[in-house]
Amino acid sequence: xxxxxxxxxxxxxxxxxxxxxxxxxxxxxxxxxxxxxxxxxxxxxxxxxxxxxxxxxxxxxxxxxxxxxxxxxxxxxxxxxxxxxxxxxxxxxxxxxxxxxxxxxxxxxxxxxxxxxxxxxxxxxxxxxxxxxxxxxxxxxxxxxxxxxxxxxxxxxxxxxxxxxxxxxxxxxxxxxxxxxxxxxxxxxxxxxxxxxxxxxxxxxxxxxxxxxxxxxxxxxxxxxxxxxxxxxxxxxxxxxxxxxxxxxxxxxxxxxxxxxxxxxxxxxxxxxxxxxxxxxxxxxxxxxxxxxxxxxxxxxxxxxxxxxxxxxxxxxxxxxxxxxxxxxxxxxxxxxxxxxxxxxxxxxxxxxxxxxxxxxxxxxxxxxxxxxxxxxxxxxxxxxxxxxxxxxxxxxxxxxxxxxxxx
Amino acid sequence: xxxxxxxxxxxxxxxxxxxxxxxxxxxxxxxxxxxxxxxxxxxxxxxxxxxxxxxxxxxxxxxxxxxxxxxxxxxxxxxxxxxxxxxxxxxxxxxxxxxxxxxxxxxxxxxxxxxxxxxxxxxxxxxxxxxxxxxxxxxxxxxxxxxxxxxxxxxxxxxxxxxxxxxxxxxxxxxxxxxxxxxxxxxxxxxxxxxxxxxxxxxxxxxxxxxxxxxxxxxxxxxxxxxxxxxxxxxxxxxxxxxxxxxxxxxxxxxxxxxxxxxxxxxxxxxxxxxxxx
Amino acid sequence: xxxxxxxxxxxxxxxxxxxxxxxxxxxxxxxxxxxxxxxxxxxxxxxxxxxxxxxxxxxxxxxxxxxxxxxxxxxxxxxxxxxxxxxxxxxxxxxxxxxxxxxxxxxxxxxxxxxxxxxxxxxxxxxxxxxxxxxxxxxxxxxxxxxxxxxxxxxxxxxxxxxxxxxxxxxxxxxxxxxxxxxxxxxxxxxxxxxxxxxxxxxxxxxxxxxxxxxxxxxxxxxxxxxxxxxxxxxxxxxxxxxxxxxxxxxxxxxxxxxxxxxxxxxxxxxxxxxxxxxxxxxxxxxxxxxxxxxxxxxx
Numbered sequence: 001x002x003x004x005x006x007x008x009x010x011x012x013x014x015x016x017x018x019x020x021x022x023x024x025x026x027x028x029x030x031x032x033x034x035x036x037x038x039x040x041x042x043x044x045x046x047x048x049x050x051x052x053x054x055x056x057x058x059x060x061x062x063x064x065x066x067x068x069x070x071x072x073x074x075x076x077x078x079x080x081x082x083x084x085x086x087x088x089x090x091x092x093x094x095x096x097x098x099x100x101x102x103x104x105x106x107x108x109x110x111x112x113x114x115x116x117x118x119x120x121x122x123x124x125x126x127x128x129x130x131x132x133x134x135x136x137x138x139x140x141x142x143x144x145x146x147x148x149x150x151x152x153x154x155x156x157x158x159x160x161x162x163x164x165x166x167x168x169x170x171x172x173x174x175x176x177x178x179x180x181x182x183x184x185x186x187x188x189x190x191x192x193x194x195x196x197x198x199x200x201x202x203x204x205x206x207x208x209x210x211x212x213x214x215x216x217x218x219x220x221x222x223x224x225x226x227x228x229x230x231x232x233x234x235x236x237x238x239x240x241x242x243x244x245x246x247x248x249x250x251x252x253x254x255x256x257x258x259x260x261x262x263x264x265x266x267x268x269x270x271x272x273x274x275x276x277x278x279x280x281x282x283x284x285x286x287x288x289x290x291x292x293x294x295x296x297x298x299x300x301x302x303x304x305x306x307x308x309x310x311x312x313x314x315x316x317x318x319x320x321x322x323x324x325x326x327x328x329x330x331x332x333x334x335x336x337x338x339x340x341x342x343x344x345x346x347x348x349x350x351x352x353x354x355x356x357x358x359x360x361x362x363x364x365x366x367x368x369x370x371x372x373x374x375x376x377x378x379x380x381x382x383x384x385x386x387x388x389x390x391x392x393x394x395x396x397x398x399x400x401x402x403x404x405x406x407x408x
Numbered sequence: 409x410x411x412x413x414x415x416x417x418x419x420x421x422x423x424x425x426x427x428x429x430x431x432x433x434x435x436x437x438x439x440x441x442x443x444x445x446x447x448x449x450x451x452x453x454x455x456x457x458x459x460x461x462x463x464x465x466x467x468x469x470x471x472x473x474x475x476x477x478x479x480x481x482x483x484x485x486x487x488x489x490x491x492x493x494x495x496x497x498x499x500x501x502x503x504x505x506x507x508x509x510x511x512x513x514x515x516x517x518x519x520x521x522x523x524x525x526x527x528x529x530x531x532x533x534x535x536x537x538x539x540x541x542x543x544x545x546x547x548x549x550x551x552x553x554x555x556x557x558x559x560x561x562x563x564x565x566x567x568x569x570x571x572x573x574x575x576x577x578x579x580x581x582x583x584x585x586x587x588x589x590x591x592x593x594x595x596x597x598x599x600x601x602x603x604x605x606x607x608x609x610x611x612x613x614x615x616x617x618x619x620x621x622x623x624x625x626x627x628x629x630x631x632x633x634x635x636x637x638x639x640x641x642x643x644x645x646x647x648x649x650x651x652x653x654x655x656x657x658x659x660x661x662x663x664x665x666x667x668x669x670x671x672x673x674x675x676x677x678x679x680x681x682x683x684x685x686x
Numbered sequence: 687x688x689x690x691x692x693x694x695x696x697x698x699x700x701x702x703x704x705x706x707x708x709x710x711x712x713x714x715x716x717x718x719x720x721x722x723x724x725x726x727x728x729x730x731x732x733x734x735x736x737x738x739x740x741x742x743x744x745x746x747x748x749x750x751x752x753x754x755x756x757x758x759x760x761x762x763x764x765x766x767x768x769x770x771x772x773x774x775x776x777x778x779x780x781x782x783x784x785x786x787x788x789x790x791x792x793x794x795x796x797x798x799x800x801x802x803x804x805x806x807x808x809x810x811x812x813x814x815x816x817x818x819x820x821x822x823x824x825x826x827x828x829x830x831x832x833x834x835x836x837x838x839x840x841x842x843x844x845x846x847x848x849x850x851x852x853x854x855x856x857x858x859x860x861x862x863x864x865x866x867x868x869x870x871x872x873x874x875x876x877x878x879x880x881x882x883x884x885x886x887x888x889x890x891x892x893x894x895x896x897x898x899x900x901x902x903x904x905x906x907x908x909x910x911x912x913x914x915x916x917x918x919x920x921x922x923x924x925x926x927x928x929x930x931x932x933x934x935x936x937x938x939x940x941x942x943x944x945x946x947x948x949x950x951x952x953x954x955x956x957x958x959x960x961x962x963x964x965x966x967x968x969x970x971x972x973x974x975x976x977x978x979x980x981x982x983x984x985x986x
Contacts, residue, residue: 018767021760022734022806027741029813034742040806059779141786143793188971195721195789196970199921203963206918214956261545268544268551269537269558272523276531279520286475286514288506288535288598297541327914331797338790371801377794381787382779396526396559396576 008052015048016041058383103252107245115248119316121356122251123309128336128348129258130305135334136342137271138298139278141198144205145333147185148178148303150212150325152310157225157320158218167231171311178307182300190292205330213322224321228314247316254312258305259345265301266343274298275343328370335373338380341387351388425452427488428602428634429474429510435482436466436473443469445658446483449636451602453490456628456635458645460669461655462678467638468515470655471606475512476502490601507535511595512604515638517587521580525571525590528579529562532597565593569623585616589623596627603627605637609644617644624648646670654678688830693951694944695831699904701943702842706897707920708927708935709849710769710890716866716930717886718781723792724772725894726917727799728765730910732895733814733902734803736761740815754817754903762895768799769891770884778880796914803910811909814902834904845896846936849889853932858885866930915959922966928979937977941965 023044026035107115127149134142152174159165159173189200212219219225230243231250238246265271273294276284285291314320336355340347355373359366380387429451436444444466451457459467473480479499488494489509497505506512511532520528537558543551566572569589574582579590588608595603608624609617625648628635639645645652645666652669654662656678662669669675707729714722740757748756776795780788818834853859864872865882873879901916902908919942927938942962949961969976 014771018764018771019806021738021764022731022803025738025742026807027738027745029737029741029744029815032745034745062779135786139786141789188967191974192970195719195785196925196974198789199721199918199925200963200967200970202918203922203966207960207963210957210960214954264545264547265541268547268555269534269539270541270544272527272531273534275523275527276520276534279522280518282477282502283514283518283520284531285502286477286506286512286518287531287594288503288511289531290503291501301541331793334790334793368801368805370797371805374794374796374798374801378776378791378798381783381791381794382776385783385787396524396530 004053004056007056008049011052012045012049016045019044062383107248112241112244115244116316117357117360119244119248119251119312121353122248122255123313123316124333124336124356125255125349125352126251126258126305126309127333128340128352129255129262129345130302130309131333132302132337132340132343132345132348133262133265133274133305134298134302135337136344136348137266137278138274138295140295140298141195141201142299142302143198143202143327143330143334144208145201145302145306146325146327146329147205147208148181148306149310149313149329150208150322151181151303152178152307153314153320153324154212154219154225154310155307156311156314157228160228161225167229167311167315171308174311175304175308178310179300179304181307182303183296186296186299190295202327202330205325205327209322209325212325219322222322224319225314226319228318228320230318231312231315247312251312254309255349259349262345266345270294270297331370331373335377338377339388341389344387344389347387347389425454426490427452428490429636430486430488431474431483432486433483434470434473434480434485436469436478437481443658444473444480444655447653447655447658447660448483449653449660449663451634451636453601453634454628454632455651456624456637456649458649458652459636459638459655460640460642460645460652461661464657465655466658467655468606469658471512471604471638474505475510475604476500476505487602503535506598506600509599509601510604511598511600511602513588513591513595513606513608515606515610517584517591519579519587519590519594521578523579524576525566525579525582526559526562526575528590529565529593529597530558532594533558533561536599562593562597565596568596568626569593570619585612585620588612588620592623592627596631596633600633602634602636605635605639607638607640609639609641617641620644621648689951691830693947695835697944697947698940699835699838699943700947701923701940702839703897703901703916703939704920704923704943705936705939706842706845706893706900707916708923708939709846709932710887710894711917711921712924712927712929712932712935713862713886713890715924716932717862717869717883718777718788719785720777720788721792721921722772722777722887722890723789723917724776724795724799725890726913726915726920727796727803728769728772728891728913729894729898729901729916730908730913731768731799731803731898732761732765732891733898733908733912734807734910735764735895736817736899737812737814737902737908740817744815750819753815757817758896758899761899762892765891765895765898766888769887769894772799773884773887778883796917800910800914807910809910811907813907814905816906817899817903838900838904841896841900845893849893849932852889858882862886919962922962925966925976926969928976931976931978934976934978941977 020041023040024037026037027033028035106118127145131142131145134140134145155174155177156165156167156170159170165173185201185204189197192200213222215221230238231247233246273284273289276287276289277291277294277298281291284294313324317324332355336351337348339355340349340351359369365372427450429449431447431449433446433448434444435442435446447466447470449457449459459470461467469478472478474485476497476499483498485497486494487497487508487510495508497508500508520531523531537554539551539554563572563575566575569592571582571586571590571593574586579587582590592603592605592608605624609620612620621644624635624637627633637645637649649666652664652666653660654669654672654675661674661678662672664672707725710725710728711722714720714725736757739760740753743753743756772795776791777788780791816834818837821833821836824831824833824836853862861872861877861882862885864875864877865879869879872882901912920939923939923942924935925938926942927934927936942965945965946958946962950958
């Protein structure tokens with residue numbers, strides 16, 4: 001114990017040293033003033049001391065767990081409490097019903113501002129689910145996912161300004177454009193290994209933004225496109241409040257739609273091929289799976305959702321500019337997937353809601369949110385790589401005959 | 409060398425047997441290094457053929473060339489699938505080779521660790537099923553039927569290799585020997601006429617090896633799948649294979665029945681210092 | 687012609703900065719096959735520490751070259767400390783994890799460090815003092831190459847030579863090469879692999895910090911975000927040269943720097959980054975092993 005404290009004390013000292021110039025000193029080179037913020041040193045020391053204790057405790061636990069796995073007992077380790085609750089139909093059903101009710105009455109209980117934020121959160125739910133296909137299922141790390149989101153948003157923006165296309169026609173076009181760009185960008189990078197893929201997709205994301213920023217004639221450059229109509233409802237006149245509520249319900253439907261489709265695909269021949277690709281590329285092709293097709297379909301399918309909600313995003317904001325499509329957004333969606341648990345649908349939904357709503361409601365938190373995202377990504381990878389809610393493996397129906405045996 | 413007792417009577421190959429795989433002068437270079445040098449090999453229907461040789465002889469490279477993981481530098485790989493046209497498959501992608509009907513296992517087990525045992529086998533059915541994205545979304549009757557068929561076939565295969573009880577377990581949680589058998593089941597799910605096994609007994613204890621022995625023979629006899637295997641376990645090789653090819657430093661140095669190979673001076677020399685009976 | 691020379695000199699300057707950062711990427715990748723995504727942030731932190739130190743020193747009455755040397759030295763020490771700590775926290779626990787895990791952890795670390803500097807210091811651009819003095823002898827060709835540019839080129843060249851000597855002729859260099867060849871084997875013959883990896887991160891960080899100080903002084907302003915783009919570009923350079931290959935990283939960086947400079951000068955500076963990425967994508971498609979890299983056959 002004493003030894004433990006001694007080590008944490010040393011760690012605290014190390015971090016005091018490490019953070020000294022950045023946390024304590026602040027210079028104003030114009031006015032030639034140095035500001036010494038000694039109090040920060042104290043916080044760093046305390047923080048580092050406590051965190052290092054926690055860190056060592058967590059590391060010890062992690063080691064125990066991996067040891068248990070090594071001797072083949074991992075299957076016996078009980079799933080977490082949340083997971084067990086989720087799998088228990090007695091708990092799951094009522095929770096689902098309550099959730100459904102809350103979802104339906106939500107816009108009636110709160111003001112437009114809240115509803116509008118919820119719409120944004122739902123948009124990110126769909127983005128998370130979409131990226132989850134590419135990253136979580138197929139294991140293709142995409143750091144430029146926001147590019148497809150931009151494709152969708154600008155598809156609507158451009159179609160509307162130039163040809164007066166409405167929301168409903170633009171919606172599927174946006175999705176298809178997303179998928180099309182997914183395929184187009186997917187082709188050259190088919191052969192790339194995971195980490196190269198990451199950096200190239202990052203490049204694509206940045207290129208998309210640069211192109212939008214500089215192509216004044218079509219995208220109106222950095223000024224962006226304004227006056228994009230909200231979603232229409234058979235030509236009915238709507239004020240902002242009802243249009244927002246309407247968009248909210250629309251997004252709820254879209255989330256359900258996404259869940260439905262993604263689930264169907266996940267439990268199909270295609271979804272299995274995606275997962276096999278993630279697990280072992282060579283074994284996957286050696287078992288007769290066409291790598292190019294499988295990769296492209298995962299890529300395009302993930303991009304499709306981004307394109308689709310991109311259209312909704314443009315309609316919600318009625319204004320788009322390149323600043324909504326930076327690497328930060330890609331990183332945000334990625335942290336949603338990582339935090340939610342790669343491949344897990346419920347996990348992604350919860351993570352998206354938490355990560356988008358928390359900074360909105362806790363203003364103090366919003367300043368620190370990117371910092372937290374970063375930390376969360378690192379910590380999740382080390383301590384809970386399966387995410388908040390691990391992907392529950394589907395048990396397949398037994399054989400047509402002799403079903404009992406399958407359950408033995 | 410002490411005599412080994414074959415568990416099944418090995419029969420000499422009748423001349424009329426149909427050739428399935430015909431490799432002619434296969435050569436593979438890595439930069440300046442010739443890993444496989446003009447190796448030729450035939451496998452007929454119903455046969456178990458072994459490819460042996462010291463470590464680094466180029467056996468796995470040979471496998472990789474035949475199954476499309478590497479593109480061979482020279483030579484021909486011809487397949488004569490039963491009831492189908494002969495094809496030259498040099499440079500075919502691995503998935504095409506598998507679709508034609510040759511499936512393999514890996515020396516270092518390459519299972520889909522975070523998928524269930526059943527799903528691992530179901531991947532093998534991928535190239536024999538047709539559900540596309542649209543089908544998967546609408547899940548019509550054809551898709552449902554196909555899915556159920558896949559499940560049935562895979563359960564049957566798991567039964568054959570004795571893994572039914574683990575069907576819903578993650579592949580990574582299986583014991584070592586079971587993982588090797590799962591790889592075989594996964595390969596069999598692709599409906600091959602030829603199975604290529606890369607050191608299937610590596611790391612197994614004697615009981616497991618014996619069970620594997622029987623499994624391989626059973627696959628060959630009852631499933632009508634020919635087998636080419638790379639193996640270091642000489643007892644296994646001598647027991648079950650009808651013909652043996654020996655490689656050393658990328659070259660083929662001998663071929664023949666187990667009895668021929670056992671008495672071949674070149675082979676003995678190649679294995680000098682290595683216990684052939686290990 | 688003069689314009690061309692001017693562009694070439696600015697391209698070479700860019701190239702040497704990229705090279706300093708790219709070396710860190712390539713060395714780390716060579717040893718643990720990880721894209722150290724947070725490497726660009728180390729460069730940024732190096733620049734910030736130098737800025738803070740030189741600010742303090744200026745106020746306390748130091749001047750000229752003494753500031754440059756002190757600030758540079760402290761920046762290098764801090765960058766090394768950050769690089770070391772980064773590896774210990776974010777990568778070491780993930781050494782046997784699936785490939786994607788350390789990469790995501792690296793991206794997380796990059797976000798964390800950026801926002802740490804943003805919150806601890808400022809989101810705005812800070813003016814960076816011109817630490818590099820003007821040399822009289824550069825006067826005649828100042829319109830093509832200034833003193834700062836000369837200092838950058840010379841410093842980078844010296845650093846790279848030092849690195850080469852270190853890797854070729856010292857004990858730790860030998861251990862690094864052994865670990866790069868085969869980590870398991872290196873461990874078996876008694877190389878302390880953990881130390882080698884730490885050292886690699888430290889060396890990479892030192893080089894990046896040198897780049898950071900030089901760039902800050904040359905461009906005259908920095909903010910928390912400079913590491914991101916520089917990092918991506920440097921990585922591009924490393925891939926271009928053949929990742930894991932040290933001379934390759936330098937060559938790739940020079941090619942990239944010159945391409946960017948010419949593209950910006952003759953075509954349009956707005957699309958400068960597009961060219962950089964275009965080069966990356968082309969290289970990866972046409973020659974994934976890079977200019978000097980060897981094609982690797984994956985073992986099955």
